Amino acid sequence: MISQECKGEPGKLLLEELKFSNNFELINTLLNETDEMISICMLKDNYPAQNYPNIEVALSKLKIEGTSLQLFELINIRQVLEQAKALKNFFKLDEKNEYPFLNKIIKQINFPNYLYDRINNIVSKNGIIKDNASPRLRELRKSLNETQTSITKKLNNILSTFKEESWISKDLSATYVNGRLVLPIETAHKRKIKGLIHDESASGKTSYIEPQEVVELNNMLRELEIAENREIQKILFEISEEFRPYNSELLAISKNIAYIDFVWAKAKFSLRIEAIIPKIDKNPVLDLHKAIHPLLFLNLKKEKKKVVPNSFYINAENRILLISGPNAGGKSVCLKTTALLTYMNQCGLPIPVGGNTVMGIFDKIFLDIGDQQSIENDLSTYSSHLSNMKYFLKNSDNKSLILIDEFGSGTDPILGGTLAESILEELNNKKVYAVITTHYSNLKIFASNTPGITNAAMLIDQNNMQPSFILETGIPGSSYAIEIASRIGLDQKIIENTKLKAGDEQINIDKFLRRVMRDKKYWETKRQKIRKQEKKLEEIIEKNIEELEKLKNSKRRILDAAKKQSEEMLADVNRQIENTIRKIKESNADKEISKTARKEIEEYKDSFNNSFLSEQDEIQKKYNHYKKKQEEREARKKDKLEVKQEKVEIDENKINIGSKVRIKGQEAIGEVIDLGEKNAVVSFGNMYSSISFDKLEKVSETLYKQQNRQSSNLHFNYNEKVLNFKPYIDLRGNRVEETIRKITDLIDEAVMLSFKEVKILHGRGNGILRQHIRDYLKTLPEVESFYNEDIRFGGDGITIVKLR
Structure with missing residues (x-):
């Protein structure tokens, strides 16, 4: 069917040589070439798709010396x-190189302008040797015309x-017979004319005579x-001699033209069947979405009908797909679709x-489809199937795809089903990939209980017992033999008798399988769904790790810059002081000069302080950039607490809004700006933190004001604390009491510095230390939640603690 799209015989010959390949690079190249040609077919009206002849026979002859x-x-x-x-010329217009794979082929064509021009010089467009092909030919043609x-005239x-004389009908004229110009004379008058009789008509009524007067002229014409x-x-021999050295170049051009035609035919056929280029995987895998059989698609398209597409996958975890369902339900079509599409892809x-x-790449494909009985080889249908199974088991491996239709059929159902189960088990042990159709219930049960094998069902419309041709994976199919028999009106007595003979166990086995597989699905x-959530969580963790690294790098840069700036400023101060002291000494402590010197020192002091504070502001801005989101979250919390704020009574003996407080055991003093049921929101300069009441202690206004007077220094110390704080701790080898104290200190400092997460490294061991730590974490109001670290970074040997 593809060959119908070819423009020349050489392209058709290439299609006949189309072969299955397991070479990933080759398959990828073939598909990309075709994909580019599909784009050309769809977008370019000026593509030169012209018929062309096969010249390889002529070129083979040209190899032999002396031939013409x-x-x-x-x-x-x-x-x-x-x-x-x-x-x-067409691909020369592709300046952006939109078709790199096809351009690579075209660039292999070295066009022989000399040969092309040489042919045109001697052969006309009508395919006749021109008069000027040689002087001798011109002279002969002139003589021919004159003689003619x-x-x-005669x-x-x-x-x-x-x-x-009425010897010739008035409507007749001279004609050619045997290459000579003659007259059609009525046979009754032929004796009246001198000349040569060359022939007569079938009826015998007309004779073709060459008059004596033109015999010599005809002889001359013939010569x-x-x-x-x-x-x-x-002339042809001479041009053949000229062409002979270029034989290999002409052959290469012919082959490239044929190959482009071959790609063109694939592209045109692909458009007919609405095909695409799938994603190609080097590993053996199939993940088919909305797959259809191309030939079935074309046949139904003529009838203005549509094919029901199907989707399924086989991969390293689920390598074998066992399809079951009613007769004429589409099992074999699904199997053949898989076989054909896999073969097409690897071609x-x-x-x-x-x-x-x-679409993955398989090294081998094995097929057992249809009736292969053989009189010559004395093989029944079942014997033929068993011979195939023997061959499959011997030659298949974990990169093979096996496709079997009606597995185990053709013999006693019980023994055939048991043997099929044993073969299926061995195929599964060999790690092969397979799509298999069957009716046997024992195979469905085996598949439901065996890792690596998945059941699939061809569904049926249970309202009218008609096949829907839809494949659903994860559940076994039913033959619906009893239901279909009832639907078509088979005698109810026979149906009831069948149920009795089959027994309840056999009748209900399909229902049992469907229920089990529905739960499994x-x-x-x-x-x-859990795997997707875990993957998303891993991505978030990786992103947070990247942000942490950026923060660490930023911290390093800020500290380095601050250190360098401080050193430079200190050097400037020292130089200024030394200069002032020198001036005082040189002036012998003159009062006016001393006064001027002191003024310069004071001015420089003010300048230094302003510069220092400016540097601190820059550091604070950089820090605030990283804490902006935290402040926004705290602001939202503040909004939520506004309703509760109205209910809080002011009591001098309690912590109230406006109280000056500090965290027990810490030096930093802050102001309470909001109250909750168990926590207070405390402002430490530009930082807000929600802290449990039992962690706070009130301080005097005097201490608070004294701290404000030292705000510049405290601001810098706070920034330094944030940048130097390590939100993790290693507790391996510590006693339980020491562990509790260290965890308390870590969380207190983290809360004060607005860190929302810390990590506790306790190791795995026998799990006792981890359990003590987690029991203690449950009692802390600052702790929102805790969980294991990602398995790649320590797993249950590290606990991640989320803070409120």
Whole structure:
């Protein structure tokens, strides 16, 4: 079907040689070439898709010395060169290199302008050797024309006379017989004319006579024609000699033209079947989305019907798909679709699937589809299947794809099903990939209990017992034999008798399987959802780690800059003081000069303080940039606490709004700006922190004001504390009492500095230390939650603590 799209025979020959490949790079190249050609077919109306001949036979002859090309062969070579020229001109317009894979092929064409021009110089567009191909040919053609004119003139004169005598019908004229110009004379009058009789009509009523008057002229004409043909052969031989050295170049051009035609045919066929290029994976995997059988699609399209697409996957965890369901429900079509699409993909052909499809690369594909019984080899259908199974088991591996239709059928159901189960178990042990169809219930049960094998069902419309042709993975299919029999109106007595003979266990086995697999699918969906959430959490953790690294780097840069600036400022101070002392000494302590010197020192002191404070402001701005989000969150909390604030009674003996407080055991003093049920929101300069009441102690206004007078220094100390604070602690080897104290100090300092997370390294061991730590964390109001570190970074040997 693809070959119908080819423009020449060489392209069709390449399609016949199309082979299955397991080379990832080759498959990728073939698909990209086709994808580019699909784009050209859809977007470019000026693509030169022209018919072209096969010149390889002519070129093979040209290899032999002394041989000569025939005129039609030379014309064919010109046609191929014209196609090559048209293609090169088309791709020359691709300045942006939108088609790199096709451009690579076109660039291999070295167009022989000399040969092309040489053909055009001697062969006309009508395919005739030109008169000026040689001087001798020009002379012969001139003589031919003159002789022809003389013969025609004489015959016309003779013809007029014979018509007057009624020997020739008035509507007849001279004609050619055996290459000679003759007159059609009525047979009754042939004896009246001198000349040569060459032939007569089938009825015998007309004789074709060459009058005596033109015999010599016809002889001369024939001699000139022979001479002309001899000269043409001489010209063709000479041009063949010129072409002979370029034989390999012409052959390469022919092959490239054929290959481009081959790609064109694949692209045109892909558009017919609405195929795309799937994602290609080097590993053996199939993840088919909305896959359809291309031939079924084309047939139903003629009838204006649509194919029901199906989706499923097999991968390293679920390598074997076992499809079951009713007869004529689509199992075999699904299997053949898988086989054909996998083969097409590994031949470099686009396939009719959905956009999320992933096609892996298999080293081998094994098929057992259809009835392969053989009279010659004395094989029944079942024997043939078993022979295939033997071959599959011997030659397959973990990179093989096996496709089996009606697995285990053709013999006693009990023994056939048992043997099929054993073969299926062995295939699973070999880690092969497979899609298998079956009716056997024991295989469905085996699949539901065996890792690596997944059940799938071809669904049926249970209202009218008609197949829906929809594949659903995760559940086994039912044959619905009893239900279908009832639907078509089979005698109810027979149906009831069948149920009795089969027994309740057999009748209910499908229902049991469907219930088990439905539960299995439900939990699999839950597990997938958890995996997605874990992946998202890992991404968030990685992002936070990156932010932490950025913060650490920023801290390092700020401290380095501050240190450098301080050193420079200190050096300036020292120089200024030394200069002032020198002036005083030189003036012998003159009062006016001393007064001036003291004024300079005071001015420089003010300048230094202003500069220092400016530097501190810059540091504070950088720090505030990283704490902006924290402040916004605290502001939102503040809004939520406004309602509760109205209920708080002011009591001098309690911590109230406006109270001056500090964290027990800490030096920093802050002001209470909001109250909650258990916590107070305390302002430490530009930083707000929510702290439990039992962690706070009131201080006097005097201490608070004294701290404000030292605000510049405290501000700097606070920034330094934030930058130097380590939000983690290693407690391995510590006693429980010491561990509790260190955790308390860590969390108190983290809360004061507005850190929202700390990490506690306690190791795994026997888990006793970890349990004590977590029991204590549950009692702390500052702790919002805690959990294990990601397994990649320590797992349950590290506890991450989230603070309120």
